[in-house]
Amino acid sequence: MNQETVEYSPKDFKSDQEVRWCPGCGDHAVLSAVTRALAELKIPKEQFAFISGIGCSSRFPYYLDTFGFHSIHGRASAIASGVKVANPDLSVWQITGDGDSMAIGGNHFIHAIRRNIDINIILFNNEIYGLTKGQYSPTSQKGAVTKTSPFGTVEEPFNPGELVIGAKGKFFARTIDTNVKLSTEIYKMAALHEGTSVVETLQNCVIFNDGVHKLLSDRETRDDYTIVLRQGEPMIFGKDNDKGLVLDGLKLKVVKLGNGISEKDILVHDAQENNPGVHLMLANMKNPGFPVALGVIRSVAAPTYDMALNGQITKVKKETKIKNVDDLIRTGSTWESQ
Amino acid sequence: MNQETVEYSPKDFKSDQEVRWCPGCGDHAVLSAVTRALAELKIPKEQFAFISGIGCSSRFPYYLDTFGFHSIHGRASAIASGVKVANPDLSVWQITGDGDSMAIGGNHFIHAIRRNIDINIILFNNEIYGLTKGQYSPTSQKGAVTKTSPFGTVEEPFNPGELVIGAKGKFFARTIDTNVKLSTEIYKMAALHEGTSVVETLQNCVIFNDGVHKLLSDRETRDDYTIVLRQGEPMIFGKDNDKGLVLDGLKLKVVKLGNGISEKDILVHDAQENNPGVHLMLANMKNPGFPVALGVIRSVAAPTYDMALNGQITKVKKETKIKNVDDLIRTGSTWESQ
Amino acid sequence: MSKSERVIEREEVVIRFSGDSGDGMQLTGTLFSNTSALFGNDLSTFPDYPAEIRAPQGTVGGVSGFQVHVGHSEINTPGDYADILVAMNPAAVKANSKFVRKGGTIIIDEDNFTEKNIKKAGYESDPVKEDKLDDFNIISAPISTLVKETLKDHGLDPKTVMRTKNMFALGMVYWLFGRDLEYTDDYFKGKFSKRPKIIEANSAVLHAGFNYAETIDAMSPVYKVSPASIEKGLYRTIDGNTATSWGLLAAAEKSGLDLFIGSYPITPASGILESLAARKNLGVKSFQAEDEIAGICTAIGASFAGDLAVTTTSGPGLALKSEAAGLAVMTELPLVIVNVQRGGPSTGLPTKTEQSDLLQALYGRNGESPMVVIAASTPSDCFDYAFQAARIALEHMVPVILLTDGFLANGSEPWKIPSVKDLPAIKAPLVKEGEDEFIPYERDEKTLARKWAVPGVKGREHRIGGLEKTVKGTVSYIPENHENMVNMRAEKVARVVSKVPDQKIYGDEEGDLLLIGWGGTYGHLLTAVRELRDKGKKVSLAHFNYINPLPANTGKILSSFKKIVVAELNAGQFVKYLRMEFEDFKFYQINKIQGLPFTCADIEDECIKILEE
Amino acid sequence: MSKSERVIEREEVVIRFSGDSGDGMQLTGTLFSNTSALFGNDLSTFPDYPAEIRAPQGTVGGVSGFQVHVGHSEINTPGDYADILVAMNPAAVKANSKFVRKGGTIIIDEDNFTEKNIKKAGYESDPVKEDKLDDFNIISAPISTLVKETLKDHGLDPKTVMRTKNMFALGMVYWLFGRDLEYTDDYFKGKFSKRPKIIEANSAVLHAGFNYAETIDAMSPVYKVSPASIEKGLYRTIDGNTATSWGLLAAAEKSGLDLFIGSYPITPASGILESLAARKNLGVKSFQAEDEIAGICTAIGASFAGDLAVTTTSGPGLALKSEAAGLAVMTELPLVIVNVQRGGPSTGLPTKTEQSDLLQALYGRNGESPMVVIAASTPSDCFDYAFQAARIALEHMVPVILLTDGFLANGSEPWKIPSVKDLPAIKAPLVKEGEDEFIPYERDEKTLARKWAVPGVKGREHRIGGLEKTVKGTVSYIPENHENMVNMRAEKVARVVSKVPDQKIYGDEEGDLLLIGWGGTYGHLLTAVRELRDKGKKVSLAHFNYINPLPANTGKILSSFKKIVVAELNAGQFVKYLRMEFEDFKFYQINKIQGLPFTCADIEDECIKILEE
Ligand SMILES: Cc1ncc(C[n+]2csc(CCOP(=O)(O)OP(=O)(O)O)c2C)c(N)n1
Numbered sequence A, B: 001m002n003q004e005t006v007e008y009s010p011k012d013f014k015s016d017q018e019v020r021w022c023p024g025c026g027d028h029a030v031l032s033a034v035t036r037a038l039a040e041l042k043i044p045k046e047q048f049a050f051i052s053g054i055g056c057s058s059r060f061p062y063y064l065d066t067f068g069f070h071s072i073h074g075r076a077s078a079i080a081s082g083v084k085v086a087n088p089d090l091s092v093w094q095i096t097g098d099g100d101s102m103a104i105g106g107n108h109f110i111h112a113i114r115r116n117i118d119i120n121i122i123l124f125n126n127e128i129y130g131l132t133k134g135q136y137s138p139t140s141q142k143g144a145v146t147k148t149s150p151f152g153t154v155e156e157p158f159n160p161g162e163l164v165i166g167a168k169g170k171f172f173a174r175t176i177d178t179n180v181k182l183s184t185e186i187y188k189m190a191a192l193h194e195g196t197s198v199v200e201t202l203q204n205c206v207i208f209n210d211g212v213h214k215l216l217s218d219r220e221t222r223d224d225y226t227i228v229l230r231q232g233e234p235m236i237f238g239k240d241n242d243k244g245l246v247l248d249g250l251k252l253k254v255v256k257l258g259n260g261i262s263e264k265d266i267l268v269h270d271a272q273e274n275n276p277g278v279h280l281m282l283a284n285m286k287n288p289g290f291p292v293a294l295g296v297i298r299s300v301a302a303p304t305y306d307m308a309l310n311g312q313i314t315k316v317k318k319e320t321k322i323k324n325v326d327d328l329i330r331t332g333s334t335w336e337s338q
Numbered sequence C, D: 001m002s003k004s005e006r007v008i009e010r011e012e013v014v015i016r017f018s019g020d021s022g023d024g025m026q027l028t029g030t031l032f033s034n035t036s037a038l039f040g041n042d043l044s045t046f047p048d049y050p051a052e053i054r055a056p057q058g059t060v061g062g063v064s065g066f067q068v069h070v071g072h073s074e075i076n077t078p079g080d081y082a083d084i085l086v087a088m089n090p091a092a093v094k095a096n097s098k099f100v101r102k103g104g105t106i107i108i109d110e111d112n113f114t115e116k117n118i119k120k121a122g123y124e125s126d127p128v129k130e131d132k133l134d135d136f137n138i139i140s141a142p143i144s145t146l147v148k149e150t151l152k153d154h155g156l157d158p159k160t161v162m163r164t165k166n167m168f169a170l171g172m173v174y175w176l177f178g179r180d181l182e183y184t185d186d187y188f189k190g191k192f193s194k195r196p197k198i199i200e201a202n203s204a205v206l207h208a209g210f211n212y213a214e215t216i217d218a219m220s221p222v223y224k225v226s227p228a229s230i231e232k233g234l235y236r237t238i239d240g241n242t243a244t245s246w247g248l249l250a251a252a253e254k255s256g257l258d259l260f261i262g263s264y265p266i267t268p269a270s271g272i273l274e275s276l277a278a279r280k281n282l283g284v285k286s287f288q289a290e291d292e293i294a295g296i297c298t299a300i301g302a303s304f305a306g307d308l309a310v311t312t313t314s315g316p317g318l319a320l321k322s323e324a325a326g327l328a329v330m331t332e333l334p335l336v337i338v339n340v341q342r343g344g345p346s347t348g349l350p351t352k353t354e355q356s357d358l359l360q361a362l363y364g365r366n367g368e369s370p371m372v373v374i375a376a377s378t379p380s381d382c383f384d385y386a387f388q389a390a391r392i393a394l395e396h397m398v399p400v401i402l403l404t405d406g407f408l409a410n411g412s413e414p415w416k417i418p419s420v421k422d423l424p425a426i427k428a429p430l431v432k433e434g435e436d437e438f439i440p441y442e443r444d445e446k447t448l449a450r451k452w453a454v455p456g457v458k459g460r461e462h463r464i465g466g467l468e469k470t471v472k473g474t475v476s477y478i479p480e481n482h483e484n485m486v487n488m489r490a491e492k493v494a495r496v497v498s499k500v501p502d503q504k505i506y507g508d509e510e511g512d513l514l515l516i517g518w519g520g521t522y523g524h525l526l527t528a529v530r531e532l533r534d535k536g537k538k539v540s541l542a543h544f545n546y547i548n549p550l551p552a553n554t555g556k557i558l559s560s561f562k563k564i565v566v567a568e569l570n571a572g573q574f575v576k577y578l579r580m581e582f583e584d585f586k587f588y589q590i591n592k593i594q595g596l597p598f599t600c601a602d603i604e605d606e607c608i609k610i611l612e613e
């Protein structure tokens, strides 16, 4: 993308539409973070296209003063792929829920990732279907009691990060609605990454799944229950920065600093490593036992589909003798009739 | 499943239908291996249900004298899930191609795996759409020239094993059409595993993708280009059994035996390890540089969806006061009118 | 005036509860309905809520409403206009005042009529003035203040206190109708059994509202609606989605099969999946699929394996299921597809009602793919048609589409509880173990149904699939075989007519005008035709539940009237279908595409216009 | 008899090449067609191959056929019956002998008529006896032996040698028609430029076949079909799929937009995706999607972003696209959906032709979701209607469904190559940069099209989506707004009639019988009507390309004939549609559902029956 730089404030990205999420819904904070990130990107406003599916979260594009498309359930990855391939100059974003992206939209989601189309996917994970009023989703924890699982679910949830890596994902990050600063930073990094970037955003649904991420967001617990990963930095966490992650054979282990263990023993985060082994383990960490990883977990450079396709077009165009339709329809065997 | 044991020969499983694959197609050999495996399982014939989608490979059920369902493109995982949940006593198999399972059927595929429904999936990977005459598939190698990619594809393929693991897969194995003995063995193990088992079967399409797996099947090269993994055994391969795999930090490395490196330095295969890290690396190994892994790469015990669901039903039934519809429709507030 | 002087004895009264989505209006309406039902009234309800979970407080977009029509005699619709409107805030007045009968009563919480809220609702100044409500009987009560007062010693936090406001309003309404508070008190006890404080608080507020209404003088008129003289028996209120799921359960029991439901949640159909997911005690295998395609495909798999298989959805979901529905047609497996229609096209108006999926149900599949289509017409008869859909599917080995709609799904009415033993038997053509050759597409002489051989039955191994087959199940490209099979599948659907009762007519068997309807508009059309007949018009009603095949006497009925009018909540889909099937008639149309039910008055006016043409 | 004595000068001849799937019959047929076209004949072709890639050798299921109809005057169909059948093995005789005209010529490779092969084909003994072919002119040649002989010194392996057998047969046929071998020799040179041995071998065998035919005496009759007197100009042969993709390319060029195709392969539509994927030199963005839903959704995204967007599929794929097609209707984005119809329902007869997706195209979406539907009628006019579909989509801001079918897609005919400059201009309502408010659903007065503001255009940020909207693009549940928008979308489609030329009639403007057809049956119906008129019958043909909206003069045409007969390759879908749209007529039907085109003779017979009724 090469465009003039421009100055915006977050509110330049707010549309005139009434925001209709429940008071207290985590989506409000994500909207804040996104408008901040957009303002900081300094890309002309008209270059943004936000594509969403259906769900509470998918109402998002209405509230942004950019080009927006609130499409149908599960199809945003495909629509966004079409937008980006048609016009690679745009900054294309997909807004989606855990149901929208991983239930009905699962196939388009993994294929967009596999192709590495340069779109930025913000995946709102509230572990529930919000808009349809509280059925379990593919990320609901096993045993979750919901409207469609009155006796608890019997199925294991997807872990979005794991699925992304399984689908050849090159960029995966995780943030949480309550941490607007971190979210802003991560959305920006996602935008700057070339290729599909998936940002799982842990989000609280106050109505149908209140408190699912409570330990990770509450002031008293969050520092012990999460770790914010940063490129090149040791994986240290805890209220008193006194815990860290180390490798124990092929597995991760939480250790306490001190007593002979110092910062230099702690694993250093490398999101850019191509081998996904450690990223997979980091994405999989969960309470109890491990902190939940926030930050950019994986960020590996690779050619994007949209660039490769357009590159191929440019090359073939240069080499061809067929310059237009008249040329084309006259190639091969033709004859004159008089 | 508890049924009487029975004696069969492979030909008891052959139906009266004319086999219509191209002469030389790898599918013929897979059919052989499957009939052998079925005969060896000693399960009454009527307990088998084979469900397929659409593709050359999906014609499979017609050629087996079991219950069979040749359904529609991409949906076999969902149909098979329904069959198994409806009747958990059956031995349910899904036959699918790389396009059928991972293009149009990708979503049902990953969800069946996530739920760990006890079905056995034989995935014929010929890296091409055979039935529709030669378009690229989600497993075609980058750059593949096919009918729909005359200038080479620009997208990275899925690796089935990686996708299976990303979808929380508990059983993944790989075999090759030409090795009927190995295939027979693996299909049997897949059948015995409780939960979704995926067996990627490398298959040659003589018409549209002849030779894609040539190095892995040719007598002269196969021993150097593949490794057959067996539970608890060191990962040794090569025509002269002179090469092995070791861990180098977090990565795999090929070493030559001798010169101070002996069998005991070689990594021992543990398909039953829950942590998928090594399995992912094994599934990802490819030429050049690494041998392609055959055998059961991952096989981890976990509760199945069908058992859990039926267990829940049994439990709730036991505890309820509502024994039939008459009871049900009379619960809650009712009144008499006279 | 003493109370007795102001008592108005009414045949029927319509009341509408409305407020913010968070105000609990759906519950309030439901409690009022149940109390009235217990009292012996006939009734019909219509919930109407926004698509957003919580639209911004105080805005018109966020208003949630619940209308109840109670009556002494048969009630068939939730009513066109309300006699009483409960409006918890200005937005509720804004959204609903045009639906209140001239001179009706409006109860408002005056504490909520602040300047800010008035603006939020889109008024400039006083709602009463702006909407010209001076002729109305406005009962303005400081509900919020009174609630706070009532609960000041209950030791509850302010949020919890304010959540009981709706019970104050309900108390007032109960007084207006002279209803007992007992049912509602019992409800609190059951619902909050583990939180005695909440029981007390709700009860206190309910009684406070009742007492307040008795105390203040402005409270008039008081409505007396005597119990309806309905058939003797045991009753309950039931909504369409529950009735649908129970009808399916009854069919499972009658056929001796397990019930399998494979569905993906979607408004307004989710309730069926939810209700069946709770029925594990009756052995229901409920499978929440990853999408609608998996919903129908798991059901097809379950059907292949021998369950009574069902998939439920709404418009966009039916579109997604269309390819797999064709597979069910081709493999001739029993399957019930329930489509709860909503406003379209595309996502459309997801929480509103419409009848615009009819042509999709009939023709939305590739190839010649005929399917049985039936439609329920009241919340409670969803039970009967769901049962019937399953019966046809199982006995004729066909997929069946059952159409209901948002209005039926969420609406409720009293239902005389049947005995399962009185329902017809269901006999699926299951095949037993055996050594003789099993021929998959061999047909029953009468119904043309093939036989159902399920995996696990010894000696019955066979293969089916989506490719055209010979009778023996071999894939076949033989031209004549294909034509024959296409015709067989069509004829098989046509023969379902043997299970379709003759179409009934409300009114005389011939006359000047036949009003035709189908599905969820029954109550409104019936009421309109009644009124027209009361006015001496020679109008009758033929309301269809069986769409494909149509009842055998349809042609005859059409030819007995001078004019035929087809009324539908769409742009004219059933009328198109009738035109296809019957070349010799001229059909008038009445159509409404507003996401709302008809009003009886509109239907009457239109019919009179056509009569006078 | 000398050769000249046996020369039969014919207006037209039908020849059918048939053999095992591996025998190269499709290529043989194509080469013969191209040579005839070069010679100046008009022609029409019909490839007919099994669904299996390679069905078992020697079986009827594995027979692949290619029929060519060449003529001196206008040729509209590949012909009902063959004058000459080339049958490389007994199975080919079995499959095709009933399609050979009484007394026609059958060329067989006698080396292949071994006892084993005869059994495999399903004969008990001699095919000539069993099929009663004694009256036919059987030319039995030891083709395999002669080919081996011809190539014995070429140093090729036996497999490669046997692969040239088809060229021997082709050489024989060329001699029968007195055709030049040059075109075919040139073809070898181009195709095998890097393998001179193969060029030589094929050429040697081709000439050997030609010479052999000249040598043997039994060879009679010889057909002379003079060049057709067709319009002056530059010609080529073209099949329907290629013509479709080129029409789309022409529309992209004329509109100044990039072409985006998002598709998933499916028989018989894959050819369009393949042909466009090869057109990266013209800037085509071809996207092979993971499934049909992603196919249409990527296209919708590309349309939103400002490309001429296309998705292509066949029946089952159209079913899958139906939900997203509704989104295109709702968001009023330009989109071309090409559906190449095949035998249904479900997977059906995937390689056979049928016209049974019409009602799905018209009504297979949830809600009121009207769509423009047009149909091509010959392989070459796929170019015109693809162009027209794109033009309507872009200028009216609507999705358009273009229906072709397997017969058109794979069939070919000579095509007079147009000049792009002679095609009509295409002007999409693109919006330029600006500061004034952009109102997404503001409409053009004439067409009712909204404007197209694509991302990247400064100041035009706006939101669209599948929920009902006001003109300004705000989500709205207002009843009247919904009704208004539903009507607008319908009216917008109706107004496309301004681009629809009046329906033409072949024959007189009035008469005893009007034969109506649509889409790919044109050639057959035209030929039948011609013959009927030659016999003095007052029959005319109205063959429709525009289905929704119908041409403005349709009603008038219908009222000008005593009887109306609608002929279709389905159970009667267009006739149902006509019944819906025109209440006052009685329609007769001719239907065929065999996965095959009509035969002209059948149509004639049926029409005569109806005339005499
Ligand atoms: C085709 C289709 N199927 C189902 C639905 C109903 N539906 C809308 S949103 C949704 C799930 C919402 O969950 P999620 O994606 O997690 O978003 P959230 O509301 O939690 O933000 C469902 C099932 C639909 N609109 N369309």
Ligand SMILES: Cc1ncc(C[n+]2csc(CCOP(=O)(O)OP(=O)(O)O)c2C)c(N)n1
Binding pocket: B054, B055, B056, B057, B058, B072, B073, B096, B097, B098, B099, B100, B101, B124, B126, B128, B129, B130, B131, B132, B137, D264, D265, D266, D267, D292, D316, D317, D320, D347
């Ligand atoms: C809905 C639908 N879309 C597309 C097709 C066409 N189709 C049939 S099989 C196939 C792909 C086959 O590839 P694969 O699954 O790899 O099987 P193979 O033939 O290689 O064994 C396609 C695209 C179809 N039959 N149905």
Ligand code: SF4
Binding pocket: A020, A021, A022, A024, A025, A026, A027, A056, A057, A126, A130, A131, A204, A205, A206, A207, A208, C053, C054
């Ligand atoms: S229902 Fe949940 S996710 Fe939806 S807006 Fe409300 S709080 Fe947010």
Ligand code: SF4
Binding pocket: B020, B021, B022, B024, B025, B026, B027, B056, B057, B126, B130, B131, B204, B205, B206, B207, B208, D053, D054
């Ligand atoms: S086309 Fe390929 S995959 Fe299909 S039957 Fe032939 S060889 Fe096998």
Ligand SMILES: [Mg+2]
Binding pocket: A055, A097, A098, A099, A124, A125, A126, A127, A128, A129, A130, A137
């Ligand atoms: Mg969610």
Ligand SMILES: [Mg+2]
Binding pocket: B055, B097, B098, B099, B124, B125, B126, B127, B128, B129, B130, B137
């Ligand atoms: Mg394949």
